[in-house]
Amino acid sequence: MSVKIDMEKMVSLCKRRGFIFPSSEIYGGLSACWDYGPLGIELKRNIKDAWWRSIVQERDDVAGLDSSILMHPKTWEASGHVEGFKDPMVECKACHHRWRADEIKEGRCPECGGELTEPRLFNLMFKTFFGPVEEEAAIVYLRPETAQGMFVDFANVLATTRKKLPFGIAQIGKAFRNEITSGNFIFRDREFEMMEVEFFVKPGTDGEWLKYWLEERLNWYVNLGIKRENLRLREHTKDELAHYARACYDVEYLFPMGWSELEGIANRGDFDLTQHAKSSGKDLSYFDPDTNERYTPYVIEPSAGVDRSLLAFLLDAYDEEPDKDEIRVVLRLHPDLAPIKVAVLPLSRNEKLAPMSQDVHTELRQCFMTQYDDAQSIGRRYRRQDEIGTPFSVTIDFQSLEDKQVTIRERDSMKQIRVPVAELTKALTAKLAGEPFEVLPPGGSYWLGFEG
Numbered sequence: 001m002s003v004k005i006d007m008e009k010m011v012s013l014c015k016r017r018g019f020i021f022p023s024s025e026i027y028g029g030l031s032a033c034w035d036y037g038p039l040g041i042e043l044k045r046n047i048k049d050a051w052w053r054s055i056v057q058e059r060d061d062v063a064g065l066d067s068s069i070l071m072h073p074k075t076w077e078a079s080g081h082v083e084g085f086k087d088p089m090v091e092c093k094a095c096h097h098r099w100r101a102d103e104i105k106e107g108r109c110p111e112c113g114g115e116l117t118e119p120r121l122f123n124l125m126f127k128t129f130f131g132p133v134e135e136e137a138a139i140v141y142l143r144p145e146t147a148q149g150m151f152v153d154f155a156n157v158l159a160t161t162r163k164k165l166p167f168g169i170a171q172i173g174k175a176f177r178n179e180i181t182s183g184n185f186i187f188r189d190r191e192f193e194m195m196e197v198e199f200f201v202k203p204g205t206d207g208e209w210l211k212y213w214l215e216e217r218l219n220w221y222v223n224l225g226i227k228r229e230n231l232r233l234r235e236h237t238k239d240e241l242a243h244y245a246r247a248c249y250d251v252e253y254l255f256p257m258g259w260s261e262l263e264g265i266a267n268r269g270d271f272d273l274t275q276h277a278k279s280s281g282k283d284l285s286y287f288d289p290d291t292n293e294r295y296t297p298y299v300i301e302p303s304a305g306v307d308r309s310l311l312a313f314l315l316d317a318y319d320e321e322p323d324k325d326e327i328r329v330v331l332r333l334h335p336d337l338a339p340i341k342v343a344v345l346p347l348s349r350n351e352k353l354a355p356m357s358q359d360v361h362t363e364l365r366q367c368f369m370t371q372y373d374d375a376q377s378i379g380r381r382y383r384r385q386d387e388i389g390t391p392f393s394v395t396i397d398f399q400s401l402e403d404k405q406v407t408i409r410e411r412d413s414m415k416q417i418r419v420p421v422a423e424l425t426k427a428l429t430a431k432l433a434g435e436p437f438e439v440l441p442p443g444g445s446y447w448l449g450f451e452g
């Protein structure tokens, strides 16, 4: 069971619990820029780590890269971004609000109903000056995607890894787009992070690799807890396709404002490598030792947004359930994504409990992201951990001082079990990995964990 949450409620939870704050809030904020607080940064890192693990660590055919945000300006001419990375913009003649023309349904300003100007094209790349002189020749761009770093380094990565096709380059990093309209919380930002793969294949095999990556990427979201019914694939129509794309699908998520793009998976053909080879004069072709052919590879590009995924993971994990006279709010985040894995909660602030509780905490924090909390009643502390998605809480009580056992409470079922302190790390490691854990308690028969 899960409960649909509206965006306002999510914004409020994120602020209240320290996931996400508006950027430069004390100055009134900066539209479409956000700061990730103490819990938000953990969640974000866990998402990026999970992606990196599945794309780079667990595969032989993808290598990682961290290319610079500022690139030679010719990059963006060759890639078509200077000419083509534009959205049509209209302005309201009455209130001067600016809109993306393709988002306007009624032909009038959605804010005040005023008349709109004719659309004009607006380039979404942020410009800045490179070096001390502010002149035309010194203009560089903040990258609007990480992809181009992987194309211009194609030959370097190929030579140093001695990979054969098909092989990919993966990168996670910041991107910047001067979006005309913002809104929907962190869905559309002017500064955001991307997780992108450029997967180079032999022309002719691109169709099957596109299918492969569609499935692979859908499964990634599902395996990390997003409900399958809240995800769908949507194929781009011919007139929707970007200038470089031969085919493209969006992985869409059912956000509160409706089905919207979470990730784009495109067949970019040989557009980028061909353009950069032409523009730089460098050979970016590939010699296939198996067939003795030389060709320019095609590329399949799964391109995901970190911030949008984070929003989808939060929305999908949100749940409310009746609990006596109150409502229990739970973030049912996958344990791999949960910002805090284990909370250590002494039953009370009684000083007799402190030494053992701190010993337990010292041990656990070597292995997991933990949080120690001894303020307020134990019930309120459990609720707080539920609301931030902590899968397990460990409670130390007076009995623990006698029998050297502690209680583990599980977030989703709220079930509690007693475990010897000596087995605690092992038990939590198993439980966080979704494995059963059995222990023989001092007194007798087998105890089978939460399921037993």
Ligand code: ATP
Pocket (backbone or CB within 6 Å): 177, 179, 186, 187, 188, 189, 190, 192, 194, 261, 262, 263, 264, 303, 304, 305, 306, 307, 308, 309
């Ligand atoms: P949209 O149509 O929503 O503007 P797009 O098709 O331009 O997105 P892509 O260029 O395919 O987006 O970018 C790949 C991914 O990067 C998107 O699926 C999204 O997750 C993320 N992304 C793109 N633009 C933004 C943005 N302004 N804010 C946050 N994430 C973004």
